[in-house]
Amino acid sequence: MKKVLVAExxxxxxxxxxxxxxxxxxxxxxxxxGKEVLKSMETEPFDLILMDINMPQMDGMACIRExxxxxxxxxxxxxxxxxxxNAKNYSEEDFTSAGFNDFLSKPLDFDKLVDTVKRLTDxx
Numbered sequence: 436m437k438k439v440l441v442a443e444x445x446x447x448x449x450x451x452x453x454x455x456x457x458x459x460x461x462x463x464x465x466x467x468x469g470k471e472v473l474k475s476m477e478t479e480p481f482d483l484i485l486m487d488i489n490m491p492q493m494d495g496m497a498c499i500r501e502x503x504x505x506x507x508x509x510x511x512x513x514x515x516x517x518x519x520x521n522a523k524n525y526s527e528e529d530f531t532s533a534g535f536n537d538f539l540s541k542p543l544d545f546d547k548l549v550d551t552v553k554r555l556t557d558x559x
Contacts, residue, residue: 442484516539
């Protein structure tokens with residue numbers, strides 16, 4: 436079973452995302468900010484991270500830079516999908532150059548969410 440880390444400070448979006456992906460047979464762990472993402476990565480392996488851009492303590496842009504600079508190459512290269520409510524403030528290039536593999540806009544299109552997660556974890 437593929438393991439997905441959902442980093443999202445909105446518990447409503449976190450719970451919806453979790454239920455939808457669990458229904459697709461993904462193992463889900465949820466955290467509320469970038470610092471918790473990095474802490475979780477120290478102790479658990481993940482196949483994918485879904486990361487909100489605007490979170491307290493450490494936002495998605497700062498967190499992706501930390502992940503991509505990790506000395507553990509497996510962890511540094513984990514697929515990460517940006518989730519943003521204000522995609523207009525960022526271009527696709529902003530996400531790509533920051534190190535994200537893809538991005539999704541809020542409100543989330545759950546079909547696209549599932550397709551993106553399956554594509555990046557190779558579970559068709």
